[in-house]
Amino acid sequence: MSEFRFLHTADLHLGKRFGALPEEVRARTAEARHGILAHLAQVARQHGTQHILIAGDTFDTETPTDRVWRQAVAAMGAAGDLHWWLLPGNHDSLGAEALWDRLRAAAPANLHVLTDIEPIEMAPGVMLLPAPLPRRYPGRDLTEWMNACETDPRALRIGLAHGAVRDFSEDGGGNDALLAIDRAEAARLDYLALGDWHGQMRLGPRTAYAGTPEQDSFRHEGPGACLLITLTAPGDAPQIERLETGQLEWHDLAPDLVPGQDPAALVLAALPADPAARRNHLVRLRPQGRARLAEHAALEALAAEVGPQFCHFVLDCGALAIEPDAADLDRIDRSGALRVAADRLAEAAADPARAAPDRAVAAGALNRLYGYLQEGAQ
Amino acid sequence: MKIRSITLSDIRQFTRPVTVGGFAAGLNVLAAPNEAGKSTLFDAIHALFFIPHRSSRIGHLRPEAGGNPEIRAELDLPDGPCTIVKRWGRGAMAEVIRQGHVIARADAAEAFVTGLTAPAEEGGPAGLLWVRQGVIALDDGSRKEVEGALLARRDLMSSVTGEFETVTGGRRMDRALARAEADLERLVTLRGPKAGGPYDRAKKAVESLTAMRDDLAQKQAALRDALDRRRAARAEIAQWSDPAEAAHRAQRLVAAQAAHEEATRHAERLAGLQATADHAALRASQAEAELRRLTEAEAALRRASAGARSAGEEARAAEGAHHTALAALGDSRAAVEAARAGQEQAEGVLAAAHRAVAQEAAQKRRAELSQRLATAQELTQRLLGARAAAQTGPEAAAVAALERAETTLAVLERQGAAAAPQIVLRYLPGIAARASIDGAALEGDSPLPVLAPLTLDLPGLGALSVTPGQTVDARGLAEARAERDRARAETGCADLLAARSALATRTSAQEAVALIEAQLRGLVPEGIEALKAELATLPEPADITGPVDPAAAEDHARQARATLEGARQTEARAAGLESEARTRALRATIAAETAARALQQAEATLAAFGPVDEARTTLAAALAAATAARDTARASHAAMAETAPDPSATAAALARARSVVEAADREVARLGEDLVRLETLIDVHAGNGVEEELADCEARLARAGADLAAHEHEVAVLRCLIAALTEAQATARDRYFAPVMAELRPMLRLLWPGAELRFDGESLLPTQLIRDGRAEEIGTLSGGTREQIALLLRLAFARLLAKSGRHAPVILDDALVYSDDDRIERMFDALHQQAGDIQIIVLSCRNRAFRDLGGQKLTFTEAGAV
Structure with a gap:
């Protein structure tokens, strides 16, 4: 036959x-x-x-x-x-x-x-x-x-x-x-x-x-x-x-970050280069590991900038631990009450004696403080 | 810097030079009345340091008459004493002199002065520490002054603890806090998620989707259940509708019907045999019964005959006993009557004895009451007389008035007599003629007072009129007499003696009245009328007859009652015995009659059988024949029953077979109906895509849950951030103001133990006073409290300045206006406490209040004065 x-x-x-x-x-x-x-x-x-x-x-x-x-x-x-x-x-x-x-x-x-x-x-x-x-x-x-x-x-x-x-x-x-x-x-x-x-x-x-x-x-x-x-x-x-045969592509990106990396560049490299093709892509960005406040902010800025180009783009930083360094904290303030508050939040975020949700809340608060002040600076 | 002395020339009211000298290093007080020049001194010190000598801004210092204001100040500086001299107007000059040498002039001198302290508008301590009159609070004064003071505080605090903004985060902190609070307010209120906000929407979405999911899950379960039931129903219908099964059920029904018909026929034959046996048994039973009845009739006749005899004898004996009981009853009733008569007679004697006793008691009472009544009536008569006597005669007051009038008159008369001229006639011996007055001869050698004009008839000589002149108070005497006469008339007596006697009589009568009234109260406390009423209720005396020994009568009556009771009991017992005997006699009579009738009936019954022996033979033969027929029929029935089928079993089998067939039909019909219902349900639910909806709903719920969790996280983050910022800001503010508070606290606590102040970061001024654990806004405090806080704060700032190497005097021009005496004492303590290393100059018009302040007293001294 x-x-x-x-x-x-x-x-x-x-x-x-x-x-x-x-x-x-x-x-x-x-x-x-x-x-x-x-x-x-x-x-x-x-x-x-x-x-x-x-x-x-x-x-x-x-x-x-x-x-x-x-x-x-x-x-x-x-x-x-x-x-x-x-x-x-x-x-x-x-x-x-x-x-x-x-x-x-x-x-x-x-x-x-x-x-x-x-x-x-x-x-x-x-x-x-x-x-x-x-x-x-x-x-x-x-x-x-x-x-x-x-x-x-x-x-x-x-x-x-x-x-x-x-x-x-x-x-x-x-x-x-x-x-x-x-x-x-x-x-x-x-x-x-x-x-x-x-x-x-x-x-x-x-x-x-x-x-x-x-x-x-x-x-x-x-x-x-x-x-x-x-x-x-x-x-x-x-x-x-x-x-x-598929029209839509789904991407689950979970880059494992360490402080000092350029997370935005890492993510961009994993995304379709052609902006016009991005409308057929769905992206879930779940960075892992640790990042400094500035790097975290960079990721959020990236999401805000390129996210709308995609069919769907979601940034989930729940698994990304904040590891603020001295420069980050200096950007908040070099001394005074703001610096005291930032130091306390950073300490709470890294305190292993605290429950994970409490650490996440403290990290989020520190992140938010950084964001507010950076917005003001701009 | 410390001021040692200051001299003013041509400044306001001081057209001649005046000096305020002797400033001490610590506390200095210039307490003087208004217009004394305190504010002038304050303004002069201000001008010395802050108004250049060439300035024209000294109009306010110039005297009304004109002149060129000049100020000379002796100062102690860290590098030694020096003198500053400044003059404005014509001949304006400025000099700094040290050790007798001018070390700076004009602009150089001004530069030297400026170096000592910056102007207030540039944050110099004067704006902070020098308080002119009327400026009480820290933020009083002109805008320029307020700004200058703020600048001074900033400058001071910056030098002590750094920039406020740097320490507390400043505007960046405020901006971050405001952003966080605004973001939080967008999500929540104090009561929970903000209505209509994203958090609220997320929460409601979860609630709504949960409800929808539950509803869909219910529908899905219903659909699954319907599918399962439909599957089961179809399987069951298929089973019921199986042709082999149906044929089997039909065959079983036919077989059951046949078996049941055969069993029915067999049962009918058995019933015939049973009926034959039953009929023979009935006949045998009847014959047996007749035979037994004959035997019983013979026995009954014998028993009736014996019974009739026995009953007749018993009836006669009972009649005799009844007669005996009747006689005994008659005797006992006669005894009762005799006892009752005896008892009535004894009761009569007892009643008479009681009446005699009562009569005797009444007689005694009557005699006693009559005696008391007679006595009382006699006393009443005496009382009437005594009362009349008690109303007769003068009142004691009238007698006393008469005594006073008599005394007055006697005194006047004695005084008149003593003062009046006296006439003493001495008759020559041998002369008988006698002088007379109004016809009454006047004896010689006896002094005659001339109380009123009189005329002496001198026989043989004429008349001699004598007028006493003013030596006698004739009018007073007349008035005294008139008064005596009026008093006497009041007593109704002729003279005082009679009046006193009448009063004694009246008093005696009043005492008698009281005595009689007391006797009457003791004798008839309820009154005479009550006594009479009681007397009227007592029975009249009557003759007492019969025995009067109630005890003997009572004893006799008691014995009579006992005798009656004994007779009655005997009668009752006799009546009982008679009744019993009568009943027994009646019953015995009835029994005898009944036995006679039974005998007649037994005889009749036996006679109905005819000849007894013949009847017995006939009945025995019939019994034997019926018994044989019965036994034969029973044997045939037993033989047939052994092989007969059980009709009830065959009927049950038939019913079962029939019910199986019918149940199958019913079940198929029911399942068919169920199936239709289930099909409809499935069509509806399946077509609506319940599972699709459910899967979608669950996915959306998961997303909504994540969204809600994100909002909850956001709220937690914002709250965490706000708490961290607020706490850090508060801590920083406390730390920032810690140096001020360290200086302020000891003084503050002189006034309010445990008190604290809370500061505002903008104004660097206190906004709240914390005392007794309660925060009070400064603006709501009393004027006194506010001025005290302001002054203490200035002292604290002064100490901080001193610690930073900038010693500056504190000058207070009437800074304690509203403070009460207690507080002002404690403020004085605070001033002393601070004056240890700070020069404090207090100017006050409250000379008396500030007398106790202590410190160095300052005065204005004119130049050249000693």
């Missing part, structure tokens, strides 16, 4: 609302998430494949709104030249009967809802072995049946599953339901397409997590992507190619 190509993707989490983000950012992230279906279709066509395998968590919840699932069905139906293969994951498990009942009822012919544990011939000579999740935490390895599943030895065997193999679980679920890492070999699969881990990761020559095509948190660096899988013959190693 000729080679068989398909797109492997997972974890679209359609309907996710990003409540943790400010209102003005949520609309963009939600829209990028919904637009990923059309984008995947476009990528599939660009790479000459008619099949898109979604390895679970197409929807963010088991009861998405009518608007969400109907628009998703419409988007997939609109790409009538492609076949969409949907596997229930832990977020949209078969426990969500209402969802899957409705999907089945409303699904166009090119939308295949994989709710049963049985092999399906997705194309002539290509058998798909799905492992749908019956409930959110199934408590067992749902791919185990694939070992005993006999198919035409001349056919390609593709496994489709959702869940953690090692400790890769987005939900931190218990590891009593780990998928066997050698399932592809044990079940004679030409490829095992996995979902759940939002980062892309290959676990072997025949096993990979596709990651989410549109990132949804600061947990994974870089843009979302999918995998283009090419199978040539049963038993042959698959060709696996990463294709970037």
Whole structure:
């Protein structure tokens, strides 16, 4: 047979609302998430494949709104030249009967809802072995049946599953339901397409997590992507190619600072250089370690200056300890009551006998005093 | 610098030179009345140091008559004594002289003077330490003076503890504090988050989202529950609707119905056999009963016959006993009547005895009361007489007046007689004729006082008229007599002796009245009428008959009562015995009649059976036949019952089988309805995206929580900063003013133990007085307290100046205007305390008040005066 190509993707989490983000950012992230279906279709066509395998968590919840699932069905139906293969994951498990009942009822012919544990011939000579999740935490390895599943030895065997193999679980679920890492070999699969881990990761020559095509948190660096899988013959190693699909990039920057560094320069170096491209980036800047008052102020000034260029920019200095030096304190005052107050605050901020929240409050107060006086100086 | 002496020439009222000399190093006092020149001296010292000799600003010092003001001052400087001389106007000059040599003139001399002390407007100590009249508080005076004083304080404090701004953070501190307070006010008020502020919004957002999250979680739980229940319902319906199961239930129902019908038929046959056996048993039972009744009738006849005999005998015996009891009752009733008559007679005797005793007591009382009444009536008569006598005769006052009038008259008469001329006639022997006055012969050798004009008839000679002139107070005598006559008439008596006698009689009668009244009160305390009333209530005397020994009568009556009681008890017992005997007789009669009727009935019952032996044989044969038939039927029933199915068990099995089928139908119907309801619920909730909403809400809640935490942190940060700044500022301010307070505190505490002052950083002046743990604004204190604080503060500043090497005299022109005597004493103590190393010059018009200040007394001395 000729080679068989398909797109492997997972974890679209359609309907996710990003409540943790400010209102003005949520609309963009939600829209990028919904637009990923059309984008995947476009990528599939660009790479000459008619099949898109979604390895679970197409929807963010088991009861998405009518608007969400109907628009998703419409988007997939609109790409009538492609076949969409949907596997229930832990977020949209078969426990969500209402969802899957409705999907089945409303699904166009090119939308295949994989709710049963049985092999399906997705194309002539290509058998798909799905492992749908019956409930959110199934408590067992749902791919185990694939070992005993006999198919035409001349056919390609593709496994489709959702869940953690090692400790890769987005939900931190218990590891009593780990998928066997050698399932592809044990079940004679030409490829095992996995979902759940939002980062892309290959676990072997025949096993990979596709990651989410549109990132949804600061947990994974870089843009979302999918995998283009090419199978040539049963038993042959698959060709696996990463294709970037995400519109938005999430950056979780946690530079470990020491006094004397130029924190603004460090951060700037980690940010996209092109200011115009920054509108597609979300940044969480969580400096760690220690900084002087001036360095702290520089970080805040940087955030105030470049933050608005980004889709979302948040500076969290909660983990950055203030270590004022003599120059910092001199800038507050060389002597007198201001200096006394500053010294006391600095002492309280560094006092190990105090509780961490009290130290943080004292550090914040010192920082604020510095800021007030610097504002006045300017 | 210390002033030793100062001489003024042509300055205001001092057109001739005057000197104030003898200044001491410590406290100096110039106490003089107004217009004496104290303020002139003050202004002169000021001019000496601060008005250049060429200045025209000395108009206020020039005398009205004109002249050129000149001042000469002897000073002690650190490098030795010197003299400064300055003159203004024509011949203006300035010189500094040391050891008899002029060491500086004109501008050089002015420069020398300026070097001693800076002008007040430039912060010189004069603005701080020299208090002219009317300037009481530290911030009084013209704007220039106030600014000069502030400058002086700043200069002084800067030299002691540094710049105030440097120490306390100054405006930068104020700006940071104001920013922090403004930022905090934007977030919170004293009561909590500021309404409508960002903190308040964050808090409300968390509350709102929490409520929304809880609501959505509830909805989600409801949805999950509905899904679970729908799944269970579907599974159950599938189970109930399984065709094999349904067929099995139907088969079980048919089998149960058949088994039950068979059991029913068997049961009917058994019931027939049971009825036959029951009928035979009934007949056997009836025959047995008849036989038993016959036997019992024979026994009853025998018992009735014996009973009738026995009852007749008992009735007769009871009648006899009743007659005996009746007789005993009659005897006892007669005894009672006799005892009652005896008791009545004894009671009569007792009553008569009591009446006799009462009559005797009444007679005694009557006699006593009659005696008292007679005595009282006699006393009453005497009282009337005594009272009449007590009203008769003169009053004691009238008698006393008469005595006084008589005495006065006698005195006047004796005085008149003593003063009047006397006529003494000495008849010649042998001459019988006698002179006479108004016909009365006048004896010789006896002096005759001439109290009034009189005429002596001198027989043979004529008449001799004698007028006594003014030697006798005839008018006073007449008035005395008239008074005596009026007093006498008042007494109603002829003379004083009679009046005294009448008064004695009246007094005696009054004493008698009092005595009789006392006797009457003792005799009849309630009055005569009450005595009469009591007498009227007493019975008239009557004859007393019969025995008068009540004790014997009482004893006799008691015995009669006991006899009656004994007779009555005997009667009661006899009546009881009679009643019992009567009852027994009646019962025995009734029993005899009843036994007779029972005998008749037994005879009749037995007669109903006919011939007794024949009846017994017939009944025995019928009993045997019925017993055999019963036993046969029972044996057949037992044999059939052993093999018969249990109809109740088959009925229960049938009911169960039928209920299973019906329950299945009902359950399917119920589950179907549930399913419809659940489907609807699921459709509604699922379509609304409850979980999606919940996930979103939880994420937003987490963000809102973080936002709230950030605001809480912000509030904590601002409060921490404000506290740190406020504390540091207060500490710095205290430290800044510590040197002043160190000087001030001992003096301050002379007035108010434990007192402190709080200073303002801008004015460098005290704003609050802390005493008795209470802070009082300086502006609210009394004028006296304020002037005392101001003066003490100046002294403290003076000491600070001295410590910094700038000795300057303190000059106070009537600086204690409002202080009371007690405070002024303590202020004097403070002045003495400070005058140890500071020259203090006190000018006051309160000569008396400042007499006790002590120190060196200063005076104005005209030049050349000794």
